[in-house]
Amino acid sequence: MKKIKTFLATALVALASVSAHAAPADPAGFWTTPTIQGYGNIHYLPDGAFKPQPGHTYKVVFAMTQGTAKPDKVNPALDHVARTVNLYVAAGVPLGKLKFVAVAYGAATPLALDDAHYRSAYGVPNPNLPLIAELKKAGVTIAECGQAVAEHHFQYGWIDPDVTLALSGLTTVTTLEQQGYALMPL
Structure with missing residues (x-):
């Protein structure tokens, strides 16, 4: 009986530890997606340090090199691009002042496949395409490395038309x- 109580106590402590590190429930809008709806969750801190200034132009090139653990999930690097857009706009920077280019290569290469070829390769619809379309509407250029396409044995015609x-x-x-963009590796 003592072993069972010890086991249950240990299990409850472990469960509490996992719960403390899990993403919080969002009944009151703690996490929001103010610009890129449904992607790039943010919790805006109005008094946070190092806030972007609304009058400045921000030029960032995102080097997206990480893949996704599950092909039916949005690539986490692409989601971080959406988070960045959401953070800057929430801070008051107009979309027109964001000069963002996100280039996929390495393990991130498949995110740019059109739906037919993604389905053929992974058996599910490409979950990245709706986000790519939203980012494009917000003025973000999504680019694909031509060398990575070749390395993955994909055809150039398989890349979604919303991707450069x-x-x-x-x-x-x-x-x-060289044109003044800051590098953000993802």
Whole structure:
């Protein structure tokens, strides 16, 4: 009996620890997606330090290199691009002042496949395409590394039309950095 009580106590402590680190329930709008609806959850801190200034223009190139654990889930790097848009707009920066380019390569390459070829490769619809469309509407350029497409044995025609096919991720990042873009590796 003592072993059962010890086991149950240990299990409850472990459960409490996991619950404390889980994402909070959102009944009162704690997490919001003010601009890119349904993606890039933010909790805005009006008095947070290092807030973007509404009058400035922000130029960022996102190097998206991480894949997703499950093909039916949005790529986490792409979701972080949405989070960045949501944070800047929530801080008062107009979309027109955001010059964002997100280039996918490495393990992130499949996120740019059109739906037919993504389904063929992974057996599910491409969950990234609705987010890519929303980001494009917000003025974000989503680019795909042409070298990574070839390395993955994909055809260039398989890339979704909302995605810009770039010579490479390497040249995209370095060219944009030379133009004053800040690099954000994801």
